[in-house]
Amino acid sequence: MSLIEIKDVYYAYNEQNKAIDGVSFDIKQGDYVTIIGHNGSGKSTLAKLIAGLLPVKSGSITVGGLEVNEDNIAAIRTRLGIVFQNPDNQFIGSTVKDDIAFGLENRQIPSEQMEGIIREYSEKVGLSDYLEYEPQNLSGGQKQRVAIAGILAMKPDILIFDEATSMLDPKGKKEIKKLMYDLAAGDDITIISITHDIEEVLQSDDCVVLNKGKLFMHDKPEKVFADAEKLRKIDLDVPFVEQIREAFAKRKIKLKNDDLKGMVEQLCRYRSNH
Amino acid sequence: MNNLVFGKYIPIDSPMHRLDPRAKLIGLFLMIAAVFVPKSWWVFLVIAILLTIALASAKIGIRMIVQSFKPMLMMMLFLLIINSLTVKTGEPLFAIGTFTIYHDAIFNTLFVIVRLLLMISITTLLTATTNPLDLTLGIEWLLKPLEVIHFPSHEVAMMVSIALRFIPTIIEETIRIMNAQKSRGVDFENGKLSQKIAAILSLIVPLFSVAFERAYELADAMEARGYVPGAKRTRYHVLKFKFTDYLFIFICGLVLAFSIASRSFL
Structure with a gap:
């Protein structure tokens, strides 16, 4: 059985257009799944539906066998955490340690235990020297790391990143992506990441492409990007590696090894021959 | 916006900073009551001396206190002018042209002004030495009894x-x-x-x-992150009364008692 099962889900903010229009797919435990698509394709809506922040209009979402609804939401939230896009709008406490403590307070962790948990997770995200800092004295990347620490402290096994790196500078992006990859490397944590970052998609186990609220593609990232024509049809970018692969195909050059190393070799040979 | 002194927290360490916010809030109420009750200048002097000691121990400079008075200066001047024009009791003090200024006009107003200045200083002492978050926790604790009537x-x-x-x-x-x-x-x-x-x-x-x-x-x-309004939560910051907190409240209570008693003997 899959950890998260999305079955024929519909959602609409208003009468005219459906934000999510009959989407079905499964996510296995421990997988790192990226969701890509244009703005307004329904990516964030889907994340909010999974987290129970919006109710489905029809269809069903189950997380670990429990259907996401009013009755189960408290139980589901104990194992699910979301990191949102805007670093400022998810910083609830007035200092780093207060913000990490916020979720623990909701979870009714005794106050004597909080100090240790806060220390453990601030260290995990590399912010143990910043515990007393206020949000206005932190960079965007640091604020996102605080958000991640606050969520990890609640020990979820499903993490949703809703464009968590899109408002950050290159340095911040790199920091957060490294943290995500480290978390994904473990077996028990399932990651769902909504992103525009093709580099990140290539790191994931599975890629879901949404277009106008519909499931457009769902496959391994290499397979998704291999169908460059299909991606271009909905104006999505094709990774550089795939562009090279296409260029080879156009010149009718057969690749001996169809991986990155093979392509680099072939490319060098091609340069020296021409 | 940074030159606003009134209500600004000064993040340093001092005996006043270390007091429990609840003790400081209770102390504030007691002291403000003590400033309101008396009819004698002597009580003001006693309160002013105690306040000076407290301000010094909190490392709050005289300049900050003077700055905190500034927003009220116009109002005080206005009060003085209006009272000079209207109050006609007590000994006549001096005359400007044909207009006589009376003793009560000046001294009653000064009394009110000193009262105001003391109140501002007491409030500044609280806000300058208490982190806003702790202050919120203190206020929450003080409002707790209202939960009986479902006050959130x-x-x-x-x-x-x-x-x-x-x-x-x-x-x-x-x-x-x-x-x-x-x-x-x-x-x-x-x-x-x-x-x-x-x-x-x-x-x-x-x-x-x-x-x-x-x-x-x-x-x-x-x-x-699991927040449900009205649901039970634990708290990361747990306030704990120490001996010094009780002592502080006791001293403030003593000042109020002295101030009330002073009405009958001063």
């Missing part, structure tokens, strides 16, 4: 602490929007009143729209 003291405290948390963010945003509007030719400094109002509107409308958007996102983030 915890939610109110949560709202206040979030509001405090977002003040710097909103100020930053205000500056950003002002710069954006300036670059589009909006003039915030010059022009007629109607033009200035239009300029301010171009600031306020986007500011509110962004603030609402923030509020929605923050609500989502809080909900996603």
Whole structure:
């Protein structure tokens, strides 16, 4: 059985257009799944539906066998955490340690235990020297790391990143992506990441492409990007590696090894021959 | 906005800073009552001496106190002028032309002014030595008894602490929007009143729209992290009364008692 099962889900903010229009797919435990698509394709809506922040209009979402609804939401939230896009709008406490403590307070962790948990997770995200800092004295990347620490402290096994790196500078992006990859490397944590970052998609186990609220593609990232024509049809970018692969195909050059190393070799040979 | 002294927290360490916020709040109420009750200048002198000791121990300079009086100066001057014109009791003191100024006009007003100055100093002592978040916790604790009549003291405290948390963010945003509007030719400094109002509107409308958007996102983030309004939560900051806190409240209570008693012997 899959950890998260999305079955024929519909959602609409208003009468005219459906934000999510009959989407079905499964996510296995421990997988790192990226969701890509244009703005307004329904990516964030889907994340909010999974987290129970919006109710489905029809269809069903189950997380670990429990259907996401009013009755189960408290139980589901104990194992699910979301990191949102805007670093400022998810910083609830007035200092780093207060913000990490916020979720623990909701979870009714005794106050004597909080100090240790806060220390453990601030260290995990590399912010143990910043515990007393206020949000206005932190960079965007640091604020996102605080958000991640606050969520990890609640020990979820499903993490949703809703464009968590899109408002950050290159340095911040790199920091957060490294943290995500480290978390994904473990077996028990399932990651769902909504992103525009093709580099990140290539790191994931599975890629879901949404277009106008519909499931457009769902496959391994290499397979998704291999169908460059299909991606271009909905104006999505094709990774550089795939562009090279296409260029080879156009010149009718057969690749001996169809991986990155093979392509680099072939490319060098091609340069020296021409 | 940084030159606002009244209500500003000074993040240093001092005996006053280390007191429990609840003790300081109770002390504040007792002391303000003690300032209101007496009819004698001697009581003010006693309170002023004690206050000076407290301010010194909190490392609050005389300059900060004087600064905190500034916003009230105009009001005090106004009070003095009105009272001089209207109060006709007591000994006549001196005359300006044909107009006589009476003893009570001057001294009763001075009495009120000293009372006000003492109140401001006491409040400044509280806010300068208490981190806003701790202050919120203290207020929450004081409002707890009202939970009997279903007053949501915890939610109110949560709202206040979030509001405090977002003040710097909103100020930053205000500056950003002002710069954006300036670059589009909006003039915030010059022009007629109607033009200035239009300029301010171009600031306020986007500011509110962004603030609402923030509020929605923050609500989502809080909900996603398991916050349920009204639900039981544990607290990271646990306030604990120490011996010095009890001593502080006792001293403040003593001052109030002296002040009440003074009405019958001074």
